[in-house]
Amino acid sequence: xxxxxxxxxxxxxxxxxxxxxxxxxxxxxxxxxxxxxxxxxxxxxxxxxxxxxxxxxxxxxxxxxxxxxxxxxxxxxxxxxxxxxxxxxxxxxxxxxxxxxxxxxxxxxxxxxxxxxxxxxxxxxxxxxxxxxxxxxxxxxxxxxxxxxxxxxxxxxxxxxxxxxxxxxxxxxxxxxxxxxxxxxxxxxxxxxxxxxxxxxxxxxxxxxxxxxxxxxxxxxxxxxxxxxxxxxxxxxxxxxxxxxxxxxxxxxxxxxxxxxxxxxxxxxxxxxxxxxxxxxxxxxxxxxxxxxxxxxxxxxxxxxxxxxxxxxxxx
Numbered sequence: 001x002x003x004x005x006x007x008x009x010x011x012x013x014x015x016x017x018x019x020x021x022x023x024x025x026x027x028x029x030x031x032x033x034x035x036x037x038x039x040x041x042x043x044x045x046x047x048x049x050x051x052x053x054x055x056x057x058x059x060x061x062x063x064x065x066x067x068x069x070x071x072x073x074x075x076x077x078x079x080x081x082x083x084x085x086x087x088x089x090x091x092x093x094x095x096x097x098x099x100x101x102x103x104x105x106x107x108x109x110x111x112x113x114x115x116x117x118x119x120x121x122x123x124x125x126x127x128x129x130x131x132x133x134x135x136x137x138x139x140x141x142x143x144x145x146x147x148x149x150x151x152x153x154x155x156x157x158x159x160x161x162x163x164x165x166x167x168x169x170x171x172x173x174x175x176x177x178x179x180x181x182x183x184x185x186x187x188x189x190x191x192x193x194x195x196x197x198x199x200x201x202x203x204x205x206x207x208x209x210x211x212x213x214x215x216x217x218x219x220x221x222x223x224x225x226x227x228x229x230x231x232x233x234x235x236x237x238x239x240x241x242x243x244x245x246x247x248x249x250x251x252x253x254x255x256x257x258x259x260x261x262x263x264x265x266x267x268x269x270x271x272x273x274x275x276x277x278x279x280x281x282x283x284x285x286x287x288x289x290x291x292x293x294x295x296x297x298x299x300x301x302x303x304x305x306x307x308x309x310x311x312x313x314x315x316x
Contacts (some may be wrong), residue, residue: 054216066134072145074214076286081221085181097220105225111247114162121225128152135231138270138298144283149229150212155203163247170202171252173244195239196252232300234268265316270298
């Protein structure tokens, strides 16, 4: 039997902690629960309540955009995170972000708009009634989640900024705060984190400006206090802890595209026919063992018209 040394194992090959912790349920399903019981394994402790210190959001409306798929348990979503500003390890952000300060917080809106301004986060949250949208969320590494996000269409903010006719792209900049974010003390990526969308992508009603999930405010490790959710694109397009939204006539230079342009293109639409960092043909939901086929645009066929005539293998 080949045993790899820890330094030789990429994080993508390591069984997610939450899947490992669910081994009893798996074993019971194949008739081995008695074996597990005989081992005398201690009951597992629930994740720290500090990592889930959120406030309930009132007045949430259900959205017609929601999928009917089974929702991923909140403990999985809040304890297995891609958040390099805190750590490259999936389980660390929940611990390292628990004291991250999200108030006071403001978002600067600038660039090619008629109304350049700085909005307080609590004012932004009142732009529209909060909606719960159960979205599939797909990671390039091959895992996925189904989350009841809370927010409203990004277009609500864009309309208030009144973009000029020559504004073709929207750029999102995340906070740069190495004092609070230990991952930013290393040059893993070019900080601050920057992402971007075409204007028509940003205005699509599926594109969500998100400030909550599971009926409460966002946990820090999931992008509090304000993040983007673009369900038909890979997860890294959904910038977290946003502090600036800029409108431009040029395609933004985005963080992962700068780091690895071959694997992380500007568009980054879910496309099972494109192999980059990992094969995209299948995905595995957190908490499940059996992979499932990946759907084009993550199953959101409503956006296909945005890319009519565009080669989505070349324009990845």
